Amino acid sequence: MPPFTIVAGQAAPLLQANMDTDVIIRIERLTAPDQTRLGDYAFEMLRFLPDGSENGTFVLNQPRFREAPILLAGANFGCGSSREGAVTALAGRGIKVVIAPSFGDIFHANCFQNGLLPIRLDTATIAALAAEVEVCDMPMTVDLSEQTITTPCGRTIAFDIERRRREALLLGLDDIGQTLRLREAIGAWQAADRIKRPWIWKGALGPSD
Amino acid sequence: MAKTLLDKIWDDHVVADLGDGWDLMHVDRHLLHDLSGALAFDEMAARGLPVASPELCFATVDHAISTMPGRTARTFERGARLYDRMKAGVTKAGIRLFDAGTGGQGIVHVMAPELGLVLPGMVLICADSHTCTNGGLGALAFGVGTLECVHALATQTLRLQRPGTMRVTLEGQLARGVSPKDVILHVIARLGVAAGVGKAVEFDGPAVATMEMEGRLTICNLAVELGARSGLIAPDDVTFAYLAGRPFAPTGEAFDRAVVQWRGLASDADAHFDRSVSIDVGQVQPTITWGTSPEQAIGVNEPVPDPASGIDARARADMCAALDYMGLEPGRPLAGRKVDRVFIGSCANSRLSDLREAAAIVRGRRKATNVAAWVVPGSVAVKSAAEAEGLDRVFREAGFEWREPGCSMCVAANGELVAPGERCVSTSNRNFVGRQGPGARTHLASPAMAAAAAIAGAIADVRTI
Numbered sequence: 001m002p003p004f005t006i007v008a009g010q011a012a013p014l015l016q017a018n019m020d021t022d023v024i025i026r027i028e029r030l031t032a033p034d035q036t037r038l039g040d041y042a043f044e045m046l047r048f049l050p051d052g053s054e055n056g057t058f059v060l061n062q063p064r065f066r067e068a069p070i071l072l073a074g075a076n077f078g079c080g081s082s083r084e085g086a087v088t089a090l091a092g093r094g095i096k097v098v099i100a101p102s103f104g105d106i107f108h109a110n111c112f113q114n115g116l117l118p119i120r121l122d123t124a125t126i127a128a129l130a131a132e133v134e135v136c137d138m139p140m141t142v143d144l145s146e147q148t149i150t151t152p153c154g155r156t157i158a159f160d161i162e163r164r165r166r167e168a169l170l171l172g173l174d175d176i177g178q179t180l181r182l183r184e185a186i187g188a189w190q191a192a193d194r195i196k197r198p199w200i201w202k203g204a205l206g207p208s209d
Numbered sequence: 210m211a212k213t214l215l216d217k218i219w220d221d222h223v224v225a226d227l228g229d230g231w232d233l234m235h236v237d238r239h240l241l242h243d244l245s246g247a248l249a250f251d252e253m254a255a256r257g258l259p260v261a262s263p264e265l266c267f268a269t270v271d272h273a274i275s276t277m278p279g280r281t282a283r284t285f286e287r288g289a290r291l292y293d294r295m296k297a298g299v300t301k302a303g304i305r306l307f308d309a310g311t312g313g314q315g316i317v318h319v320m321a322p323e324l325g326l327v328l329p330g331m332v333l334i335c336a337d338s339h340t341c342t343n344g345g346l347g348a349l350a351f352g353v354g355t356l357e358c359v360h361a362l363a364t365q366t367l368r369l370q371r372p373g374t375m376r377v378t379l380e381g382q383l384a385r386g387v388s389p390k391d392v393i394l395h396v397i398a399r400l401g402v403a404a405g406v407g408k409a410v411e412f413d414g415p416a417v418a419t420m421e422m423e424g425r426l427t428i429c430n431l432a433v434e435l436g437a438r439s440g441l442i443a444p445d446d447v448t449f450a451y452l453a454g455r456p457f458a459p460t461g462e463a464f465d466r467a468v469v470q471w472r473g474l475a476s477d478a479d480a481h482f483d484r485s486v487s488i489d490v491g492q493v494q495p496t497i498t499w500g501t502s503p504e505q506a507i508g509v510n511e512p513v514p515d516p517a518s519g520i521d522a523r524a525r526a527d528m529c530a531a532l533d534y535m536g537l538e539p540g541r542p543l544a545g546r547k548v549d550r551v552f553i554g555s556c557a558n559s560r561l562s563d564l565r566e567a568a569a570i571v572r573g574r575r576k577a578t579n580v581a582a583w584v585v586p587g588s589v590a591v592k593s594a595a596e597a598e599g600l601d602r603v604f605r606e607a608g609f610e611w612r613e614p615g616c617s618m619c620v621a622a623n624g625e626l627v628a629p630g631e632r633c634v635s636t637s638n639r640n641f642v643g644r645q646g647p648g649a650r651t652h653l654a655s656p657a658m659a660a661a662a663a664i665a666g667a668i669a670d671v672r673t674i
Contacts, residue, residue, distance in 0.1 A: 015523060016523075016526075016527055016530070017523065017524070017527055018402055018403070018502050018504075018527075020502075020639075020641045020642075022639065022641040022642070022643060022644045023641060023642050023643065026643060026647070027620055027621060027622040028621070028622065030244065030622070031244065031273050031287045031288065031291060031622055032287065033287075033290060035248075045642055045643045045647060050629065050647075050648065074523070075403055076402060076403040076406060076436060079402060079403070079436065080338065080433075080639060080641060081337075081338050081620075081639075082245075082336055082337055082338040082340075082352040082353060082354055083354075084248075084336075084354040084355040084356065087354075102403055102406050102407075103406070104406070104436070105372075105406060105407060105436070105437075105438040106338055106351075106352050106353065106354060106438060109353070109354060109357065110354035110355075110356070110357075113354060113356035113357065114356070162229070162370075163229055164227075164228075164229050164231055175356075175360055175368055176256070176258070176359065176360050176363050176364065179233065179360065179363075179364045179366060179368065180363065180364060182224070182225055182233060182364075182366075183364070185224055185225050185233075186224055186233075186235070186261070186364060186365060186366055189224045189235055190235070190262070190365070193235070197330075197467075197470070198459070198463065199328060199458070199459035199463055199464075199467050200237050200265075200328070200331065201264065201265075202457060202459060
């Protein structure tokens with residue numbers, strides 16, 4: 001995973017609450033043989049009208065926000081399905097930061113697995129950011145190392161992020177590599193558990209028939 | 210210190226304290242399916258990683274398999290490719306597969322409990338958000354993404370922070386015509402779809418204590434629609450009676466020893482929850498969703514809410530968008546609204562008790578001519594048991610299609626879609642925009658309410674059928 005640094009660019013306001021992962025990426029796109037172009041299909045049900053033409057009123061279709069790397073979102077963004085394709089579809093569109101009052105738990109975890117930064121800010125602060133986007137045409141800058149956002153009108157605001165998460169993003173750390181170094185502890189735990197809870201391990205023998 | 214059910218399971222599974230509130234947690238059961246399984250094994254191969262504990266992993270095929278009568282895993286072509294990759298992965302690793310065409314196949318959250326693969330006190334994961342279903346048996350069960358799934362395959366652990374705790378106490382008893390599905394839709398409508406974000410939700414109270422296991426699985430199935438990654442119900446005599454004799458459950462003296470441990474899992478009487486809510490289920494009516502979020506649910510005779518009642522401009526705009534998508538006007542009840550499809554299935558409601566509940570409404574009647582009605586049993590075992598009782602004949606004689614087990618029209622990953630603009634009463638768990646197919650209009654309801662809609666040709670109060 002490449003390290004996360006500073007992101008600067010337009011911030012697209014998409015403030016509808018409970019934006020679910022089915023809307024972010026349709027399941028049919030995840031069963032297609034080619035999984036490398038999911039970004040083309042992000043939000044497709046909002047980006048296109050039933051006749052297949054572009055919906056000009058959808059924020060990511062507006063010329064200013066087409067390449068926006070930052071999304072200002074509503075509460076419970078990414079709720080619903082566990083599909084990691086929701087994160088890779090956003091990343092495939094060039095979105096690197098999503099700012100929302102809250103996130104679906106699995107989506108939130110998936111973001112960190114894929115180098116996308118989810119920032120939690122309260123609804124009023126996000127509404128103020130969206131208002132600034134309307135009046136100031138400067139980019140927004142998100143600095144993970146400083147934990148600051150420089151707003152389009154030039155204010156600086158701070159955001160909280162869990163220390164481990166921040167470090168892993170900044171360094172591009174790989175969880176699996178780190179855990180594999182704890183193999184001995186896992187083996188010892190499992191050896192003790194086979195005695196404590198033998199029924200958990202019965203599957204190794206197959207069902208009782 | 211007094212502990213919750215979550216705390217007890219959590220503390221039992223910490224392999225290592227990673228600091229800063231992070232724990233390396235052992236995973237006792239890892240369930241795999243065709244869609245996420247294929248992606249995870251691709252990633253394992255790309256990284257050259259072997260599976261650490263294949264004896265704790267179990268696989269089946271459900272998401273992208275056709276449910277057409279006479280189907281195989283190859284009938285739906287896109288699904289066949291996923292299936293091949295998943296099957297190659299599990300075969301290479303030595304993971305047991307409950308394959309298409311064999312007795313154990315089914316929707317992963319239906320077949321796993323019925324085989325006894327899910328036991329109280331376990332930590333159980335699957336790359337599927339409805340893994341929370343399995344918490345009905347007193348396991349800590351939650352959905353993961355693909356790379357967390359890969360982490361678990363490679364190490365049989367996950368790096369996790371302990372979630373917060375929430376208790377939802379269901380007081381009273383269900384009225385006639387009201388099922389666990391109505392109760393959980395009512396709870397979601399009352400508390401909102403974000404109420405459980407960051408928390409594990411434990412359900413308790415008199416209505417839970419007297420609820421059969423399959424109803425508990427339905428309650429926990431929709432915990433994720435409350436925003437919670439996990440739903441939990443403490444194991445009790447109902448749980449132990451359900452588990453006894455299941456193929457992967459312990460037997461004889463080992464079962465008795467297990468029960469002694471399982472009895473100790475219930476939350477201590479004075480345990481602290483971050484939030485506690487009490488809801489009287491005696492007042493719950495047959496409930497159905499009107500919008501595009503599970504929280505947009507009302508009693509079947511209540512009027513569709515007016516967006517003017519929204520708390521702010523954002524809420525009003527979201528309600529207007531939902532009404533527009535659903536083709537509804539505020540102020541009128543949903544009862545009487547014509548429907549095109551009825552879908553009885555999914556990990557929420559495709560178990561034997563669900564099919565019995567629907568069949569009791571359907572028996573001796575015909576579906577309306579304007580409705581296409583499907584019954585998709587949750588597993589081969591459910592299908593066989595239902596056929597042994599003659600439920601398949603009840604549905605077939607009423608004009609319903611009786612199909613093969615799989616996720617089908619709940620997630621529409623297998624080519625089985627609700628057409629654009631069609632209105633569908635569905636026993637599934639998500640009414641999101643496009644969930645059952647682009648432009649599909651989904652109304653979530655209980656099996657009895659879905660059956661009533663098929664008979665009436667319109668949304669109907671099951672108590673009047």
